[in-house]
Amino acid sequence: MSVDPYQTYQTPLSSRYASKEMAHLFSPSKRFSTWRQLWLNLAIAEKQLGLNISDEAIEQMTKNLELTPEQFEIAAKEEKKRRHDVMAHVHTFGHVAPAAAGIIHLGATSCYVTDNADLIFLKEGLNLLIGSLSVVISRFAAFAKQYKDLPTLGFTHYQPAQLTTVGKRATLWIQELLWDLRNIKRARDDLGFRGVKGTTGTQASFLTLFDGDHRKVQLLDKLVTKLSGFPFAYPVTSQTYSRKVDIDVLAPLASLGATAHKIATDIRLLANLKEVEEPFESTQIGSSAMAYKRNPMRCERVCSLARHLMVIHQNTLMTASTQWFERTLDDSANRRITIPEAFLTADIVLSTMQNISEGMVVYPQVIERRIAEELPFMATENIIMAIVKKGGDRQQAHEKIRVLSHEAAFQVKQLGLSNDLISRVQADPYFDPIKYELQSLLDPKTFVGRAPEQVESFLKEWVEPALNNEESRAAIAKGHKVQLSV
Incomplete structure (x- = not known):
């Protein structure tokens, strides 16, 4: 009986936001077809090493790796009867591959398919995130290059500071994204396979199958690992692969969440200043009550989900710390939620970041006006130095500037007027020798120092090399412009 989706809870991560690729990766279809592939890999390796497994069995398994709707129904009935999801699917697979029914899962424990499948999903998920992150970095790099020369007011403590450029500020974002790319690649490249280890990791069942031949058991582990697309298997495991692996995988995702939160917060603050804004659709409504508003909903979504992404990592720490001896099952329900949610959340954060980076709007005149309000105070040291070069007394010039600066500050802070320091300097005869230099x-x-040059060198020496590989180039080439979902 079909369930009305409007009458039951659905996670917004998959139903509302996530890419179809990432949502499919953690779907029942992908999970159970991967189990079947693992059973096939095991059978191929066992046959190659001399066990009595027919060509017909291998052929039938190969032809039935994908589940039909009818097979899902059979599996559901089997699980209800047997109260065991893996055995339910062993029997379901046997229905469509009857020649293999007697050898499916031969010598294996449930974690052979569940844990090895999870490692496959971790690897594929990291691959998807690496591609998405490469695209986001390339988009922000284009933004940084476009605005490398545009001066803007810098902020320290969210107080006006020396000038920087819009592009230079973007490089600060990109640098952290590059570190995230490095960390996610490290996690992906460090991933091993659980392999063929048996119920408590001793490979006892496989040693029995091969009549005590240790060499064949070792070869079986290596063959299945290779067939499953991994360069190595963990040398020792318990019934499961160590849950510390999950810590190492989700840590860089949590770190990415911190980066995304910082970037989105910067853009939200700049939007309040009306200097830089995220994209805003022509028909988009910012507020149901205040029709004039342009709320930064994309950046707010990034911050909201990034917080969730950062917190999920805590679950992996607690799960790994409470695995008694060779295993307990209190990791299972937790990981069914934690791992998919981490990847789906990271996926959504990146797609939203891409949408933001592809449509950011900069308002140079607003930026220029804000600079004009603060720059006179910042320029006072330059004015003093110019007077000294003309033969003036440094201390006397300093006192003159001090007095005029306080008068201008009074105009700004007490009267709400514009900064008129330069007008006061121009009106004071003491500064006549440098009036023609004031402009x-x-x-x-x-006032921006080497900011434009820093942008150029950073993009050339750091960003381009990081993206100059087949994996990143392919992702960027097919990285179509993201249309944000509601």
Whole structure:
């Protein structure tokens, strides 16, 4: 009987936000077809090493790796009867591959399929995230290059500080994303396979199958690992692979969450200043009550989900710490939720970040006006130095500037007027020798230091090499523009 989706809870991670690729990766269809592939790999390796497994059995298993709707129904009935999901699917697979029914799962324990499948999903999930992250970095790199020369007010303690450029600020975001890319790749490349280890990791059942031949048991482990696409298997395991592996995989995802939260927060603060905004659709409504509003809903979504992503990692720490001896089952329900949610959340954070990076709007005139309000105070040291070069007294010039600065500050803070420090300097005869230089002394481009050059060198020496590999190039090439879901 079909269930009305509007009458039952669905996680918004899969029903509302996630990419179809990531949502499929953790679907029942993918899970159970992967189990079948693992059973096939085991049978192929066992046959190759001399066990009596027919060609017909291998052929029938190969032809029935994907489950039909009818097979899902059979599996559900089997599980209800047997109260064991793996054995339910062993019997279901046997229905469509009868020649293999007697050898499916031969010598294996449930964790042969459940844990090895999880490791496959971790690897494929990390591959998807690496591709998505590469695209996001490339988009922000294009933004940084476009605005590498545009001066903007820097902030320390969220107070006006020396100038930087819009592009230079973006490089701070990109650098952290590059570290996330490095960390996720490390986690992916460090992943091993559980392999063929038996009920408590001793391989006792397989040693019995091969009449005490240790060499064949070792070869079986290596063959199945290779058939499953892994370069190595963990040398020792218990019934499960160590849950510390989950810690190592989800840690860089949590770190990515921290990066995304910082970037999205910066953009939210800039949106309040009306200097930089995330994309805003022509028909988008910012507020149900205040029609003029342009709420930064994309960045708010990133921050919201990033917090969830950072917290999920805590579950892996607690699960790994409470695995008694060769295993307990209190990891199972937790991991069924934790691992898919971490990957789905990271996937959504990245797709939303891509959408933001592809449509950010910069308002140079607003930025210029804010600079004009603060730059006169920042330029006072330059003015003093210019007077000294003309033969003036440094201490006397300092006192003059101090007095005029306080007067201008009074205009700004007490009266709410514009900063008129430069007008006061121009009106004071003491500064007559440098009045013709004031315009050049106040050119914002002279206050940004090496920011434009830093952007250029950073993109060339760090970003381009990080993305100059087949994996990243392919992802960027097919990385179509993201249309954000509601």
